[in-house]
Amino acid sequence: MNDFSRRDTxxxxxxxxxxxxxxxxxxxxxxxxxxxxxxxxxxxAGFLITGVGLxxxxxxxVARSGNQxxxxxxxxxxxxxxxxxxxxxxxxxxxxxxxxxxxxxxxIGASPFVPTSSNGLALLLFTLLFFAVTAWLALKPNKIMDxxxxxxxxxxxxxxxxxVIVGYVNPSGENGQPQEAYAQHPFTSGFIEGYLTLxxxxxxxxxxxxxxAIKAKGITDQKILTKVTIKSGMIAVIGLCLVxxxxxxxxxxxxxxxxxxENGGIIxxxxxxxxxxxxxxxxxxxxxxxxxxxxxxxxxxACATFFSNTFKRFSYQAVVxxxxxxxxxxxxxxxxxxxxxxxxxxxxxxxxxxxxxxxSFFHRLFKGYRAVYLFALVAAGVIGxxxxxxxxxxxxxxxxxxxxxxxxxxxxxxxxxxxxxxxIIGYFYAKRCQAPEQx
Numbered sequence: 154m155n156d157f158s159r160r161d162t163x164x165x166x167x168x169x170x171x172x173x174x175x176x177x178x179x180x181x182x183x184x185x186x187x188x189x190x191x192x193x194x195x196x197x198a199g200f201l202i203t204g205v206g207l208x209x210x211x212x213x214x215v216a217r218s219g220n221q222x223x224x225x226x227x228x229x230x231x232x233x234x235x236x237x238x239x240x241x242x243x244x245x246x247x248x249x250x251x252x253x254x255x256x257x258x259x260x261i262g263a264s265p266f267v268p269t270s271s272n273g274l275a276l277l278l279f280t281l282l283f284f285a286v287t288a289w290l291a292l293k294p295n296k297i298m299d300x301x302x303x304x305x306x307x308x309x310x311x312x313x314x315x316x317v318i319v320g321y322v323n324p325s326g327e328n329g330q331p332q333e334a335y336a337q338h339p340f341t342s343g344f345i346e347g348y349l350t351l352x353x354x355x356x357x358x359x360x361x362x363x364x365x366a367i368k369a370k371g372i373t374d375q376k377i378l379t380k381v382t383i384k385s386g387m388i389a390v391i392g393l394c395l396v397x398x399x400x401x402x403x404x405x406x407x408x409x410x411x412x413x414x415e416n417g418g419i420i421x422x423x424x425x426x427x428x429x430x431x432x433x434x435x436x437x438x439x440x441x442x443x444x445x446x447x448x449x450x451x452x453x454x455a456c457a458t459f460f461s462n463t464f465k466r467f468s469y470q471a472v473v474x475x476x477x478x479x480x481x482x483x484x485x486x487x488x489x490x491x492x493x494x495x496x497x498x499x500x501x502x503x504x505x506x507x508x509x510x511x512x513s514f515f516h517r518l519f520k521g522y523r524a525v526y527l528f529a530l531v532a533a534g535v536i537g538x539x540x541x542x543x544x545x546x547x548x549x550x551x552x553x554x555x556x557x558x559x560x561x562x563x564x565x566x567x568x569x570x571x572x573x574x575x576x577i578i579g580y581f582y583a584k585r586c587q588a589p590e591q592x
Contacts (some may be wrong), residue, residue, distance in 0.1 A: 157370045157381050164383070165366055166388025171309065171447040172359050173208055173393060179441055180257055180350050180417030180488075182397045186404020187411070187420055189335040189343070190328055196335055196343035197401045203347025205393045207507060209386045211356025212363055214513045216382040217375070221459065222357040225513055229526035237505065238459070244502060245358050246456035247476045249495045250351050252483035254449035255283045260418035260488045262438030265426070273485075280484045284477040286446065291453040291473050309447075310392065312440035316433065317399035317424060325427045326409040341564035348499045349492065354506050355448075358455045415489050419441050451476060501541030504533035504568040512576060519580050526580030529572045536568040 182200065189196040218225040222241060227234030244250065259279045267275040334342040347353075347511035367381050403424055404417070419563035421441075457472040483491070508529050519525045536559070539552055559567035 157367065157372055157377075161370060162381065162385050163388060165363065165385035165442060166392075167307070168366065169212070169359070169389035169390045171444075172362065172451040173350075173355065173389060174309070174396065174444050175446070178204070178350055178352070178393070178397070179261070179400070179421065179444055181346055182400035182417070183257040183404035183407065183420040183424070184414065184417035185335075185343060186344055186401035187407050187414065188332045188404075189339055189401075190331040190405065190408075192331040192335050192339035192407050193328070193401055196331075196339040196346075197398060199340040199343030199345075200347045200401075201343075201397060202396060203344050203503075203507075203531060204350045204397065205351055205390055207347075207353035207510060208350075208356040209390050210514070211353055211506070211510050212360050212386055213379065213382055214510045215357060215360025216364055216379045218513060221361050225357070226360055226435040226509060228513065228516070228521070229509070229523060229530050233527070233530065235463075235508075239463075240502065241354055241357055241506070242456050242459050245351055245354050246452055247414065247479040248483065249491070251449055251456075252357065252446040252480040252486075253351075253488070253491055253495070254452070255280045255480065256486075256488040256491055257418060258283060258442050258445040260416070261422050261441040265422050265434050275485070276485055277481075280481045283446070283449070284481055284484075287449045287453055288473055288477045289347045290446075290450045291457065291477075292470060309440055309443045310396075312319055312436050312443075313396055313399070316428070316437060317396075317403060317441070319428045320399055320400075320403045320406065320424060321431075323428060324406040326406045328405045329408050338564045341561070341566060345500070345565045349496060350496075351499070353510070354499075354502065355452065357506065357510075358459075359451060361458060362451060362455055371411060408569050418488060441586075497541050497544030500544045500565075501537045504529055504537040504540075504566075504572070506535045508568075508572050518575075522583035524579035524586075525576050526579070526585035528582070529576035532575035533568045534540070536571060539565070540565070545569075 156428045181204075182197065185196055185200055186193050193584055215222060215225055218355060221238075223234050223238045228238045256276075258278050263275060263279050264272065327410070330336070331339065363382055363385070364378065367378050372378050372381060400421075404420060407414070407420045407424055410427050411420045414420045414423075421437060425437040427433075429436065453473055453476050456476055457469050460472045461467050461469040486494075509526070512526055512529055536556065539549070539556060542549065543553065556567060561567055
């Protein structure tokens, strides 16, 4: 523990903040604020659970379980461990998470300065440059903590704080009535909006970066490693909560500046110009670029580490380049379209991540029975799968009729109670069979 000083703890906390505060974290709170209106604070409370609380618990869960997500997911079953891990790394990596960092950076940081007619070409050139820089930084993962903790994160925090303070002192408009689901189910709507940050899933991926940063200082004892992770994580949690609340507040003042905005990027761009003119847009662009770049580097590094370790024939450097090249293609779909594709899939994956993280903290209490994990995950996975189909517009009448009877199904978290009941059934099943490590 002596090898990890207070300064190291702060640097690691800033690194964790930088890793999580990326693409979705900038654009979703303002949109929540605009659409939730007078229900914003109840909505943002739900948002903070899935957008901040679960990511923190996810990193701690990985630290307590071993070195990586596969160790945590493998508690349910070895096959689930590898399949779920690959699925998460693909989702958070080249399929959605990594490409979105570039599209958000372009939407807010570059698009306002580019003629509409040239947007397509500009996006292509931007993504090429963005992922070239990402690849360069990710190729030297051992220096990530120093680069982010010492330089990028403080600059990012200063810029975001400046924009929020100016918006608070000189608000651009007044709050309004909540729209759509935010009027009836503000808390659970915010809870589900938090999915879009990808952070609870990203936490399962970033865990390996955090653990490696701690081990680089000579910390190998599991208890001390977990303790350091918790201390550093609390710094990131405080920073994320303050920023999210500030950005959500800005969103509540944006209805006249950016009415009926398609995404939070449009809201932030309009607000920055309204509050501080062209300089405001420039500052916002720098902040978004830094936020998205840090997340992109972290995701690419974590994904490349996992795939190169899992499939030995591929080197870390080769995987970094493949992910970046693939992400250029996906990133050119555009931000609004990418979000529309991402949300339904996250609705299917997130219940599994939430159940896995939550149950892991009670591992000793139920003696590590594998059936507890497996039963709960099956319940969450089945319901999450049909929720995903529903989000894609695929309605299977008889099944939907049955699911409608589930508690909280209308609010979007119908998997919660069945997963809890399934975990209890799994416990008594395993206890009867006396099989703590078997199905």
